[in-house]
Amino acid sequence: MANPCTMTVRQYNREQLLDCRSVPRSYVIPNEETLSLLKNYGILKYRGKRAGQPRIKHNGGVHLANLVQIKLDHTYIQNVHRQRKMKLATVNTRSIRNKSADLLQHILEENIDFCLITETWLQTDGDDVVRGELAQEGFCFDDVPRPDRSGGGIGLLYRDNLKVSSLPSKSYQSFECAEWQICIQTFILRIVGIYRPPYSAKHPVTQATFMTEFTEYLEQVLSQSRSMVILGDFNIHMDMQSDCYTKQFQQCLKSYGLVQHVNTPTHSSGHIIDLIITKKEDKLASVNNLQSNYYISDHCFVSCNIQQFCPPLVTKNIISRNWKCVSKNLLEADLEELNSLAEKSSTVNELVSDFTKTASDIICKHAPLKERSITFRPKLPWYSGYLKQLKQYKRSIEKIYLKDRSDLTKIVYNNVRNSYTAAIASAKDGFYQSRIGEAEGNVRKLYSVTSDLLGRSKDNPLPPHTSETALANDFLRYFSDKILKLRDDLDNINTETSSSVIDSIMASDVPSSENIMNKFIPLNEKDIIKLVSESKTTTCELDVMPTPKLKENLHLIAPVVTEIVNRSLSSGVFPETWKSAVIKPF
Known part of the structure; x- marks a missing residue:
C-alpha cells in the first residue's frame, strides 16, 4: 500500500534544540484536508462530553450556579460615606448681643454641631430677642445666666437634629458651671461648660479656691457618666509651664485621668486659656483635628472633632x-x-x-x-456675597495681625472687624424690617415674624x-x-334698658322702602x-x-x-x- 503522504525528515542536534527555547512559538493552523486526514488515521481525537452535558468549571470549590445574587442597598452605602464626625467648639464672646449673626454664620461655614459659649452676658429677663436670633431655623439655644450680677453666663448653641437635654448643676463660688447631655442613638455624651472669672474687685476669689472647688466638682461629676467633654474659659495660662497654679491644675487633671487638648493660643494676648478636656481612656469621645482660629472677640473659636458620627440631617416629606x-x-x-x-x-x-x-x-x-x-440645610437669609467677601478680607488681616502682632496691624484689624460686625448687624436688621413692612395689615404674617424673632416653636x-x-x-x-350663651345673655337684658335702646334705634333714620334690597x-x-x-x-x-x-x-x-x-x-x-x-x- 502506497503511503498517501510524503514527509520530509529533518534532523536537529542538541544545540539547535536548546536554542528553540528562546525562540517564540509560532502556531500554524492546518487546513481542513490535513485535519480530516489526521482524524482518519486516528492521530487527531476530540474529547467528548460527560453524560452529554458540558463540564462545569468549579471556582475554588464553589458551585456558581447555586449562588443567589444579593441586591445592594446603595442608599445605605451613600449615607455611610456621607457621614462625618461630630464637631464641637467653644468660644468666649464677651457679650453675644451684638455678635449673634457673626457667630451663627461661622458655625454654619465650619459645620459645627454644637458650640459652648461663655460670657454670654444674657439676663433672665429682657434678652428674649437675642435668644430668638440664635435659635434660627435649624438651631436651638439654651443658656444658664449668671444669677447674682451682670456679665458671665454660659450657653449651648446646637443643631436641632441633636437630642439635647439640660442637667442640673451645683453652683460654686469660684466658677460658673452648666451641664447638658447629648444622646446619639446608644451613645450618651455629657457636656460640661466652665467659666472661671479672673480675680477682680467684684470677684475676689483666688485660684487656690478654684482648685479646691474644681477638685470637689470632678469627684462628683466623673462618676456619673462614661463619656464627657469639659470645655470653656478657665483663665489659667496653660502655656506658662512654670506657673505654680498651671502645674497644680495639670497635676489635678492627671490624677483624675483627664487630658487637656488645646496647645495653641486662644486669646489675643497669646495665652491658652480656653480648654477642651476629656477622659484619657475614653476612646468613644477621643478628640482630633483641633483648631484655634477666627477671633470673634479677644478670644477665638476652639474646635475639634470627636469619634462619633453626626445624626442625619432633618428631612421633610412634601407633596x-x-x-x-x-x-x-x-x-x-x-x-x-x-x-x-x-x-x-x-x-x-x-x-x-x-x-x-x-x-x-x-x-x-x-x-x-x-x-x-x-x-x-440651615442658612442665614440675610448673609450676602458682600458680607462673605468682607469676612474673607477680615480673616486675611487677622492672620497678618496674629503673625507680627504690631500696633499698626492691631489698629487695622480692629477697624476691619468692627466694620464687618456693623455690616452684618445692619443686614440682619434690614432683613427683619423688610419682613415686618411686608406683614403690614396681615396679622398672621406679623405674628409669624414676631415668633421668628423670639425663637418660638413653629x-x-x-x-x-x-x-x-x-x-x-x-x-x-x-x-x-358661646353663641348660645350670648343669646341667653341678650334675652336676659333689663327690659327698661332694651326699650331705651330700641327707641333710640327707631328714632334714627330708617331707610325708605325704595332702598330696601329684596x-x-x-x-x-x-x-x-x-x-x-x-x-x-x-x-x-x-x-x-x-x-x-x-x-x-x-x-x-x-x-x-x-x-x-x-x-x-x-x-x-x-x-x-x-x-x-x-x-x-x-
Missing part, C-alpha cells in the same frame, strides 16, 4: 404639583369643557359637586401630586388629642356654646372676572386649583363660575361642598 411641565394648550382645552356642566346639573349643590370633581380630575391629569423628600399649639375629627368637633361645640341682581362674566382678579392671591389646601392658576385661566371657566354664583344667590343656598374649612391657630 406638590409640578406646574412648570404642564402644557398650557392641553390644560386650557380641558378646562373649557367645565362650562358644559351647567346644562347637566339642576341644583347648585349638584353643579358645584360636578365642577369640583371634574376640575380635580383635570388638575390631577396634567399636574399629579408627587411626594418627595428634601434635606433641610409647631401648631393644638391641645392634646387622639383624633383630629374629635378635636374639630370640640372646637365647633365650644363656639356653638332680591339679588344676577352677575355677568365681567363682574365675576373683576371680583376674582381684585381678590387676594391666597390659596387654601382645600382649593381645587391654586388661586394664581385660577386667575390665569378664569376667562376660560367664567361661564360656569358665573352660573354657580347666580344659582346660589337666586336659591339662597350655599353649596355644601364649600362649607368645609381648615383652621390653623397662630
Whole structure:
C-alpha cells in the first residue's frame, strides 16, 4: 500500500534544540484536508462530553450556579460615606448681643454641631430677642445666666437634629458651671461648660479656691457618666509651664485621668486659656483635628472633632404639583369643557359637586401630586456675597495681625472687624424690617415674624388629642356654646334698658322702602372676572386649583363660575361642598 503522504525528515542536534527555547512559538493552523486526514488515521481525537452535558468549571470549590445574587442597598452605602464626625467648639464672646449673626454664620461655614459659649452676658429677663436670633431655623439655644450680677453666663448653641437635654448643676463660688447631655442613638455624651472669672474687685476669689472647688466638682461629676467633654474659659495660662497654679491644675487633671487638648493660643494676648478636656481612656469621645482660629472677640473659636458620627440631617416629606411641565394648550382645552356642566346639573349643590370633581380630575391629569423628600440645610437669609467677601478680607488681616502682632496691624484689624460686625448687624436688621413692612395689615404674617424673632416653636399649639375629627368637633361645640350663651345673655337684658335702646334705634333714620334690597341682581362674566382678579392671591389646601392658576385661566371657566354664583344667590343656598374649612391657630 502506497503511503498517501510524503514527509520530509529533518534532523536537529542538541544545540539547535536548546536554542528553540528562546525562540517564540509560532502556531500554524492546518487546513481542513490535513485535519480530516489526521482524524482518519486516528492521530487527531476530540474529547467528548460527560453524560452529554458540558463540564462545569468549579471556582475554588464553589458551585456558581447555586449562588443567589444579593441586591445592594446603595442608599445605605451613600449615607455611610456621607457621614462625618461630630464637631464641637467653644468660644468666649464677651457679650453675644451684638455678635449673634457673626457667630451663627461661622458655625454654619465650619459645620459645627454644637458650640459652648461663655460670657454670654444674657439676663433672665429682657434678652428674649437675642435668644430668638440664635435659635434660627435649624438651631436651638439654651443658656444658664449668671444669677447674682451682670456679665458671665454660659450657653449651648446646637443643631436641632441633636437630642439635647439640660442637667442640673451645683453652683460654686469660684466658677460658673452648666451641664447638658447629648444622646446619639446608644451613645450618651455629657457636656460640661466652665467659666472661671479672673480675680477682680467684684470677684475676689483666688485660684487656690478654684482648685479646691474644681477638685470637689470632678469627684462628683466623673462618676456619673462614661463619656464627657469639659470645655470653656478657665483663665489659667496653660502655656506658662512654670506657673505654680498651671502645674497644680495639670497635676489635678492627671490624677483624675483627664487630658487637656488645646496647645495653641486662644486669646489675643497669646495665652491658652480656653480648654477642651476629656477622659484619657475614653476612646468613644477621643478628640482630633483641633483648631484655634477666627477671633470673634479677644478670644477665638476652639474646635475639634470627636469619634462619633453626626445624626442625619432633618428631612421633610412634601407633596406638590409640578406646574412648570404642564402644557398650557392641553390644560386650557380641558378646562373649557367645565362650562358644559351647567346644562347637566339642576341644583347648585349638584353643579358645584360636578365642577369640583371634574376640575380635580383635570388638575390631577396634567399636574399629579408627587411626594418627595428634601434635606433641610440651615442658612442665614440675610448673609450676602458682600458680607462673605468682607469676612474673607477680615480673616486675611487677622492672620497678618496674629503673625507680627504690631500696633499698626492691631489698629487695622480692629477697624476691619468692627466694620464687618456693623455690616452684618445692619443686614440682619434690614432683613427683619423688610419682613415686618411686608406683614403690614396681615396679622398672621406679623405674628409669624414676631415668633421668628423670639425663637418660638413653629409647631401648631393644638391641645392634646387622639383624633383630629374629635378635636374639630370640640372646637365647633365650644363656639356653638358661646353663641348660645350670648343669646341667653341678650334675652336676659333689663327690659327698661332694651326699650331705651330700641327707641333710640327707631328714632334714627330708617331707610325708605325704595332702598330696601329684596332680591339679588344676577352677575355677568365681567363682574365675576373683576371680583376674582381684585381678590387676594391666597390659596387654601382645600382649593381645587391654586388661586394664581385660577386667575390665569378664569376667562376660560367664567361661564360656569358665573352660573354657580347666580344659582346660589337666586336659591339662597350655599353649596355644601364649600362649607368645609381648615383652621390653623397662630
